[in-house]
Every structure is written in structure tokens, then in C-alpha cells.
Amino acid sequence: MLRALGSALLTLIVLCAAPSARAQTQPDTLLVNRNSGMCVEIPRGNAEPGIWAVQYPCKDLREQRWTLTRAKSDYVIRNAASGRCLEIIDASTQDGHSVNQAVCDGSRKQVFRAEPIESWVRLVTVGGLCVDLRDASIDDGGLLIQRPCGGASSQKWTLYGRAQPSAWSSKISLPLVPVAAATLRNGKILVWSAYDRFAYGGDQGKTYSALYDPATNRSTERLVSSTGHDMFCPGTATLPDGRILVNGGSSSAKTSIYDPATDVWTTGAPMNVPRGYQGDTVLGTGEVLTIGGSWSGGEGGKLGEIWSPARGWRTLPGVPAEALAAKNDPGGIYRSDNHMWLFGSSFGYAFHAGPGVDMNWIRTTGGGAIKSAGPRGDDVYSMNGNVVMYDAGKLLKLGGAPAYELVRAVDGVYSIDFAEGPFARVKVAKQRPMAFARAFVNSVVLPTGDVVVIGGQNYAQLFSDYRGVYIPEIWRMRTGTFERLAAMTIPRNYHSVATLMLDGRVWVGGGGLCGDCPTNHPDAQILTPPYLLNADGSPAVRPAITTTPATAGYGARVSVTTDREVASFAMIRLNAVTHSVNNDQRRISIPIEATRGTTYTLRLPSDRGVLLPGDWMLFAMTKAGVPSIAKIVRVQ
Structure with a gap:
């Protein structure tokens, strides 16, 4: 079909x-x-x-x-x-x-x-x-x-068929190549590269970062040397208190933490296992799980570790990365335990979706343990592909390649439903493919549950614009189909990023970090998705959230008022992304329990493994799916 x-x-x-x-x-x-x-x-x-x-x-x-x-x-x-x-x-x-x-x-x-x-x-x-x-x-x-x-x-x-109404901003110049990015609760975008604005290599003990402010359309640069951390190719996690945790990378054992409230970087506890190119995820406890990362700190032996604010890092001897790594990567363990797709879940577990073809449950309590969740179903190793949570316990897996580089990408798309937890069968279903095979791809879930798929190459080649995919696609949650959006003018391949802004647009930037080369892209553009535009391209009329609580508890009834009638609500967690990995990105639809005029009573999930602690963007949407600007609600 x-x-x-x-x-x-x-x-x-x-x-x-x-x-x-x-x-x-x-x-x-x-x-x-x-x-x-x-x-x-x-x-x-x-x-x-x-x-x-x-x-x-x-x-x-x-x-x-x-x-x-x-x-x-x-x-x-x-x-x-x-x-x-x-x-x-x-x-x-x-x-x-x-x-x-x-x-x-x-x-x-x-x-x-x-x-x-x-x-x-x-x-x-x-x-x-x-x-x-x-x-x-x-x-x-x-x-x-x-x-x-x-x-x-x-x-x-x-x-x-014809592109859906969508638009790109003019190019936004940045002082560095944004290899990593995080959306902050104040609406700003934090980005960083490595010890150099346009190159990486070795452990140089410093990192160039910048803060982009959408209100002024400008960025301010900072050289972070106080933590002694070269934060190229790390793990990233957005903590429950809104801070950004960055662990490993070129400085393979170090941890740094950025606080948007004070605009200050501080030194965190060092890891027990040095690593880079690993995967991180926040857990329902508010702790952070990290696994893999043989790119730096030595090959193999990259046991899982848990970070907590009180205790720092502790190892999980029952969670060896080799058990989760792909078995057929031509680069061996140096590549196969990279960029793991990890998602905090219920009952003290995290879910591992790839990039290898075998899925697993990871018990994060005690010394940890691994339990098979069965094959993913596509039987294709998908390094540098992408996975995004578009609803509670539901993932969309997109693209990837059977090796880190110098191979053809794949166009396959699969949905993965692990919502029933570690004691039930994980459901995998093949979806219609993308029109374009993509490796080094980024995807961003929208408040509607639709997923925007951006950039990548149909032939994985590091530091190259060759075979870049310029046309974004949007996956429609209700139909499982793809539509094309307005084409980009700047390729976004290896070392590019994409993240959702508080106003519902998508911030896209980067690519390169290869020194004196023609494929460095120290810039960004902002995508206006179809739901913000009418059929003729004019701006759609948006609802606005006028009152909402700043904090909320688990299972709470929350009262929200809007300036006009709306049909639905959704929450999307603030998150951080690097190297196509954005494990904390998740969307949850929030049911309306009662309505009185334009005041709505919402019921939040009671499961901490579904609604991870931390800052969430709350969106109200019209019947046509036009979203409000988000209000930040801290779940605690």
C-alpha cells in the first residue's frame, strides 16, 4: 500500500x-x-x-x-x-x-x-x-x-505530493558548531561544541558553549574551563531540577552540570567508568542511567552506572554494555556500544530499544540486571538512526545504518510499544517507510504527537554534505503516514541537532566540527511546522494558556485556563540532544477530566516511570491541532 x-x-x-x-x-x-x-x-x-x-x-x-x-x-x-x-x-x-x-x-x-x-x-x-x-x-x-x-x-x-504548509527562518549565525543542544525552561537554547568552536580532538579540558535567545535572535558565547571538561560526544540528561548533566566524552570520566537559573557550570562527581558516545536517560527516581561509550576511555567494559545528586555515580555490575551492544558492527565494540537508545520506565526499569536489533529491559536497582525484551522486528542494525517517544511508552524508530559510516542508510520505520512494562510483551509494528533513507537523522515530537524528521544522509559519511537529505518529513500519528515539508537550504548531517522550542517551533542547527573544512555549519534555522500555518501559509490563530500551576504532583488534578476553547492537552519533557540521541525527549497526552467554560481539569499520570520528574512543556491545542505557547510545569 x-x-x-x-x-x-x-x-x-x-x-x-x-x-x-x-x-x-x-x-x-x-x-x-x-x-x-x-x-x-x-x-x-x-x-x-x-x-x-x-x-x-x-x-x-x-x-x-x-x-x-x-x-x-x-x-x-x-x-x-x-x-x-x-x-x-x-x-x-x-x-x-x-x-x-x-x-x-x-x-x-x-x-x-x-x-x-x-x-x-x-x-x-x-x-x-x-x-x-x-x-x-x-x-x-x-x-x-x-x-x-x-x-x-x-x-x-x-x-x-505537494509540501505541507511550513516555513524556515533565515539562517541564524552562531559562534560555534552546535554539536549538542538543550531547550531550557526559560526558552533559551544551550549549545556546545568541543575545546574548539569548529574542531575536536583529544582531551583539552575546556568547551566552547553558547546560549541562544529566541527573544533577541542572538547568542552569547562562553568558554567553559572551570570544570576542566572537554564535553565533546558526551552523555546528556535534563535533571528534575532543570539543570543539564553532561558526562564523559573527550574528557571521558568527568561530569559537568549547567544551571540555567544561575547560568553557571559546576563540576559533578566523576564516573567510575570513563566513556564517550554513550547513552543516558533520566529514571523515575530522578537519577540518571548511563551505559556504553567505548569511543573514549578505552574499549569495552562500559558497565552501566547510576548518578544521583546525593551519591554521585555507582556502577551496575549486572549491566555490561557488551550484552546490549550490536553483535555485527564492523567496528567491533569501539562502535557497537555507542549511542544507546534508553528510556526510563516503570518498576525501577529502563527500556533499551537499540541501535542493535535486540531490545532489553534494564533493572536499575541494586547491582542491576538485564532481561531480554525480544527482537525489535526490523532485523536491521540501525546505528545513527533515531528513536522518539510520541506517547506514553510508545516509540517511533526511524532510519539508521548497518555501520557507523561508509554504508547506505535505511528508510525503515517501526513503532515500539513498551507501555505495559517489563513483565509484558513489547509490541513492534512495521510502519510505512520514509521517502528518504537517513542516517545521522534527528527527529522531534510535536504536541500533536506527530514527529518531524529532519536531515541526515542516505549514505553515512562523516563530515560530509554529500548525499544529504534536504527535505524534512512529518509522520502523522493518527494515520501512520508521512508528508513532506518545506526543503532546507543547509544540510544537517553528522553533528547536527534539533530540539522543540517553547513556542512549538523546531530549532535545527549544526553539522561538521571538522576543523578547516567546507562542511562546518556554525548556524541554525527554525522550522515553523504545518500546525502553526493556515493552508495559504498565513499564521494560524493560536490559543493561549492563561493560568496553570507552576508545579504538580503525581496523579494530581490540575486546573488550567485558556483564552478560548481548546480540545486537548499534551506535555513534552525538556530534553537535551547530541549525535542524534535524545533519550529524554517524550510526549504524553493529558486527558481532560472536566470542563467549565475555558477552565479545564487535567489528570496527570501517577506513574513516575511514565511522567518522569522534571520540567515539562504543557501545550493546549485547538480541535485543528493548533498549539499554544507552552507553559512550564515542574512535576515533582
Whole structure:
């Protein structure tokens, strides 16, 4: 079945629908090849007949946009820039014959049939062959030809309909490459790089950081040397009191803590096991679990540890990282215990979702223990993929690659439901794939439960803009389908970040940190998602939360007043992200228990493993899903 892109696109591409006597058109459609992740275009929109159709990275350029006109089950495909139509010259049935453009004349040689194949379509030519890429090319300028139809990925196409209303801000210059970022309760964005603004290497005992203020659209830089900590490639966690904990990295045993209330960095207790590239998560107790990290501090032996404000770090001898690491990483343990996907849960457990294919429960009490949660279901090792909690105990796993670098990324998407806890079966379900395979990808959950997927590469290559994915996608929670958003102009690949702002927009930045190289991106842009815009692109009218408590307890009834009628509420925890890992990011829908005018009584969850202690963004939403600006509620 095809990716549903709204009722209009369904009408266009689902071939089993009843044919219409009147032609139907779908403008601004992209033809995305599954094998290469690239788009069909007419170079520079050249209107000369006979020009070959080729592929280039998808940037939503006019020469990459096509109007598909449907008559019965067939399509005429017209380029928006050149005004010409794709055709097979002379209606050839020759294997390897090119796909060209010509003056649109409605002849049979310009008619293509779209056949469903799994989650894509094959474009069948008049001679009964399929549109393919010469030599299954994954390179810029690869030529479209026709070949005998089969199951090759290079014959699978996504007909990606018009972008949803969305917009990018102008580029925001930063003093450094933001390799890590955290949204703070005051609405500012904390970012940092390494000992250098634009490079990393070794333990230099200092870190460049900056604080971006959306109110002024400016950032202020600070060199943090007081903690003696080079905070490149660490674990990160947003503590219950709003502070940001940073552990390990280039200074592999150190811990530093940033307090947004005082704007001060302080030294935390050192870890017992030095590490970098590990995974962290906050637990229901307010403690922090860290595991893995053979990138620094020596290879192997990266036992789990628990941090608490009173005791510092204690080891979990029953939680060896080797038991959680992927078994088939070509880089061995140096890579396989990196970037673990960890999520605090109920009953003193944390849930481990990958990147390896085997999921696990981790008991965090006593000396700790590991209990299998079964295979994830996709059977694909997904290093540098992404996982986000879009509702209580429900994860969306996106993309990744079977090695850290120099391999093709995957486009697979799976939902993982561990809401019933460590004593029940974890439910895994395959979702429709993304249109673009992505490694080094970031994803951000919105108040609606939809997930914005940003950046990454369809071929994992460190410190490179090559094969970057410029078109974000939004996964719709209610339908399990993807839609495309406005294209970026700056690639966001390795060492990029994305985080939700208090106003419901998405802050995206970084990429690079490679010294004197052309792929450093010391800048950011802000994405305005579809729910903040009307169909014509004008700003949607937003509700506002006028009163809410500053703190709340578990199972509490909370009274919230808005300036107009709303339909739903959700909470999203403040969080920190680096290297595509944002384990503390989680969204929870909050039921309305009673309504009186525009005053609503909300019931918070009583389970600390669901509603982790700390600062949460509370959003009110209209029936159409337009969110308010968030109010911060501290759960304690």
C-alpha cells in the first residue's frame, strides 16, 4: 500500500480507486527513487525536447516538480519548469532506452502506469518496461532508462505530493558548531561544541558553549574551563531540577552540570567508568542511567552506572554494555556500544530499544540486571538512526545504518510499544517507510504527537554534505503516514541537532566540527511546522494558556485556563540532544477530566516511570491541532 499523503494524493496514486472520466492533476509532485533517495529533474528546467531525465538530490527545486495528470489508471508526467512531458521516444520497447522530455502531445509514448509494489510504485512504460536508473546509479546525474520490470529498489518510486504548509527562518549565525543542544525552561537554547568552536580532538579540558535567545535572535558565547571538561560526544540528561548533566566524552570520566537559573557550570562527581558516545536517560527516581561509550576511555567494559545528586555515580555490575551492544558492527565494540537508545520506565526499569536489533529491559536497582525484551522486528542494525517517544511508552524508530559510516542508510520505520512494562510483551509494528533513507537523522515530537524528521544522509559519511537529505518529513500519528515539508537550504548531517522550542517551533542547527573544512555549519534555522500555518501559509490563530500551576504532583488534578476553547492537552519533557540521541525527549497526552467554560481539569499520570520528574512543556491545542505557547510545569 502507498504512503498516504492526504485524500487528494490517495485519489491520485491508489490504482484500485474507480477511474474518473475527467482527468485529475496533482501539481508539485516529486518523483523520489527508493534506491538513491534522489529526485527526477530536468537540468536547469531546459525546455529543449529530447533532454534526458536525470536524478539529483531532492531540494524541491522547480525543475524537480512534476504535475501528474491521471486519466483512468494512467499518468502523463509534466515538468513544472520546462513544461515538457516525460516520454519513451518512438514508444520503444528496447531494454535500456532513455526516458526523455518532449512537447506534451497526449500520445501513448507519454503515458505511464503506476503499479503498486510494497510501499512504492513502479512506473510502467508503454512498452511494458519499468522506469529505472542506469546501473542502479546512486550518483548525481544518474540517467533514467527503462528496464524489464522486477523488484529492484531502483524501480521503486515515491510520488511525493505537494509540501505541507511550513516555513524556515533565515539562517541564524552562531559562534560555534552546535554539536549538542538543550531547550531550557526559560526558552533559551544551550549549545556546545568541543575545546574548539569548529574542531575536536583529544582531551583539552575546556568547551566552547553558547546560549541562544529566541527573544533577541542572538547568542552569547562562553568558554567553559572551570570544570576542566572537554564535553565533546558526551552523555546528556535534563535533571528534575532543570539543570543539564553532561558526562564523559573527550574528557571521558568527568561530569559537568549547567544551571540555567544561575547560568553557571559546576563540576559533578566523576564516573567510575570513563566513556564517550554513550547513552543516558533520566529514571523515575530522578537519577540518571548511563551505559556504553567505548569511543573514549578505552574499549569495552562500559558497565552501566547510576548518578544521583546525593551519591554521585555507582556502577551496575549486572549491566555490561557488551550484552546490549550490536553483535555485527564492523567496528567491533569501539562502535557497537555507542549511542544507546534508553528510556526510563516503570518498576525501577529502563527500556533499551537499540541501535542493535535486540531490545532489553534494564533493572536499575541494586547491582542491576538485564532481561531480554525480544527482537525489535526490523532485523536491521540501525546505528545513527533515531528513536522518539510520541506517547506514553510508545516509540517511533526511524532510519539508521548497518555501520557507523561508509554504508547506505535505511528508510525503515517501526513503532515500539513498551507501555505495559517489563513483565509484558513489547509490541513492534512495521510502519510505512520514509521517502528518504537517513542516517545521522534527528527527529522531534510535536504536541500533536506527530514527529518531524529532519536531515541526515542516505549514505553515512562523516563530515560530509554529500548525499544529504534536504527535505524534512512529518509522520502523522493518527494515520501512520508521512508528508513532506518545506526543503532546507543547509544540510544537517553528522553533528547536527534539533530540539522543540517553547513556542512549538523546531530549532535545527549544526553539522561538521571538522576543523578547516567546507562542511562546518556554525548556524541554525527554525522550522515553523504545518500546525502553526493556515493552508495559504498565513499564521494560524493560536490559543493561549492563561493560568496553570507552576508545579504538580503525581496523579494530581490540575486546573488550567485558556483564552478560548481548546480540545486537548499534551506535555513534552525538556530534553537535551547530541549525535542524534535524545533519550529524554517524550510526549504524553493529558486527558481532560472536566470542563467549565475555558477552565479545564487535567489528570496527570501517577506513574513516575511514565511522567518522569522534571520540567515539562504543557501545550493546549485547538480541535485543528493548533498549539499554544507552552507553559512550564515542574512535576515533582
